[in-house]
Amino acid sequence: MPLTQGARYMLxxxxxxxxxxxxxxxxxxxPALEIILFRxxxxxxxxxxxxxxxxxxxWGSNHFFLIARGTTGALALILYFFTLQQMPLxxxxxxxxxxxxxxxxxGIFIVKEKVKAWQWAFFLLSFVGVLVVEGVDTRVxxxxxxxxxxxxxxxxxxYNSIRRLKGREHPLVVVFYFPxxxxxxxxIYCLFHWVxxxxxxxxxxxxxGVFTQGAQVCMTKAxxxxxLSSVANLNYxxxxxxxxxxxxxxxxxxxPEVYLGMSLVLVGVxxxxxxxxxxxxxxEAPVAEPIV
Numbered sequence: 001m002p003l004t005q006g007a008r009y010m011l012x013x014x015x016x017x018x019x020x021x022x023x024x025x026x027x028x029x030x031p032a033l034e035i036i037l038f039r040x041x042x043x044x045x046x047x048x049x050x051x052x053x054x055x056x057x058x059w060g061s062n063h064f065f066l067i068a069r070g071t072t073g074a075l076a077l078i079l080y081f082f083t084l085q086q087m088p089l090x091x092x093x094x095x096x097x098x099x100x101x102x103x104x105x106x107g108i109f110i111v112k113e114k115v116k117a118w119q120w121a122f123f124l125l126s127f128v129g130v131l132v133v134e135g136v137d138t139r140v141x142x143x144x145x146x147x148x149x150x151x152x153x154x155x156x157x158x159y160n161s162i163r164r165l166k167g168r169e170h171p172l173v174v175v176f177y178f179p180x181x182x183x184x185x186x187x188i189y190c191l192f193h194w195v196x197x198x199x200x201x202x203x204x205x206x207x208x209g210v211f212t213q214g215a216q217v218c219m220t221k222a223x224x225x226x227x228l229s230s231v232a233n234l235n236y237x238x239x240x241x242x243x244x245x246x247x248x249x250x251x252x253x254x255x256p257e258v259y260l261g262m263s264l265v266l267v268g269v270x271x272x273x274x275x276x277x278x279x280x281x282x283x284e285a286p287v288a289e290p291i292v
Contacts (some may be wrong), residue, residue, distance in 0.1 A: 006226030007273060009218045010234040016215035018241035022249060023208040027201060031193050032081035035208060037186035040179035042209025043216070047176040060173040062165055069161035070177035072154045074185060079151035086144045090134040095148035097130045097239070100232035102156030107228040110160040115229045116279065122272035126236040129264030132257055133239055159223055159232070166224040175216045230276045236265045 003011070020039075027035055051058045060066050076099075083092040101123055107113045165174055197205060222231050240262055246252035 003273070004226060004230070004277070006222045006231045007234060009222035009225060010231045011237060013215045013218035013222060014235055014238040015241055016211045016218060018238055018245055020208055020211040020215060021242065022245055023204040023211065025250075026204045027208070030195050030197065030201065031190070032085060033078065033186045033189040034193070034195060035205065036077060036081065036182055037190050038205040039209040039212045040183040040186060042206065043175065043179040043213050044183065046209075046213050047172050047179070051170070051172050051176065054170075054172075056170050056173065058173060058176055060169045060177075062168050065161045065164050066169065066174065066177045067181070069158055069165070069174060070181035072161065073158040073178045074182035076151045076154035076158055077182065078185065079147050079154065083144055083148040083151065087140045087148070088137045091137045091140055092148060093239075093242075094130055094134040094136055095145065096152055096155070097127060097236065098149065098152040099155035099159075100235045101127065102153050103159045103232045104229045106156045106160050107163065110157075111163045111228065113163075113227050113229060116275065118275055119229050119272055122268045122275065123233050124268075125271070126233050126265045126268030129261045129266075129268060130236060130239055132261030132264060133243070134261075159219075159228065162220050162223040163228055171217055171220040171224065174220045175213070178216060227276075230272075233269055233272050236269055239265055 024035060048058055080092070080096055083095065104115055104119075104123065108115060162174055222234075225231075243252075243254065243258065243262065247254065
């Protein structure tokens with residue numbers, strides 16, 4: 001089954017995010033916001049330099065949605081990293097996988113995109129697969145659980161802002177605003193909690209920034225190329241990347257039920273992709289977008 005351009009970009013994005021997570025795992029001894037500081041600096045340098053070479057104005061013109069994307073994306077990332085440090089890894093990751101669902105739900109109201117009934121079933125199937133793979137620790141403090149859900153909601157707002165900027169801003173301009181907001185927040189924290197990186201830490205920090213940049217650019221292009229409900233659930237493929245990289249790089253073994261979970265994730269993703277392609281030929285009434 002041939003993939004759309006948006007689907008290819010989203011699969012690349014999830015791969016880059018998975019590689020970034022490997023680097024973050026290797027930097028577990030550094031504060032999370034220190035890692036965010038380095039990745040923000042690298043992302044700003046790459047984005048700004050590329051935009052100047054392309055003779056594109058870095059600041060854009062749709063400032064409301066650009067700032068909204070940067071702010072909600074930064075808040076989502078900070079809260080996610082905080083939950084990673086305060087609750088079991090599997091639980092934090094599973095809660096974050098609510099983001100594609102929130103993205104699609106919010107898209108109904110923010111970008112006026114319709115979602116077919118069957119697509120909800122495919123989303124649920126993939127999320128159940130994540131639950132089977134990762135599991136959820138029911139003893140988690142309700143406060144941290146709530147913060148994890150809020151992080152996923154902010155991610156949903158952030159991705160909808162990206163969609164609203166389709167055709168209005170270059171993808172690199174959209175990416176540029178994310179680290180512009182995250183950098184000062186991380187910098188203030190690091191003034192009081194700085195830990196000096198040692199040896200290979202510098203390599204992993206550099207790669208974290210590079211992989212983040214690649215992931216953000218591909219994700220932005222994916223959300224601007226396709227309807228949210230068409231590509232959002234491809235985020236669930238990230239769990240397969242994570243399992244594969246964990247096995248190859250860290251010798252992490254699979255439990256028997258993991259194979260069932262992986263199958264459910266794939267079935268949900270494949271069915272949604274097939275369903276979208278099947279109904280793409282059916283024309284929909286255009287929805288007028290407000291001028292901002």
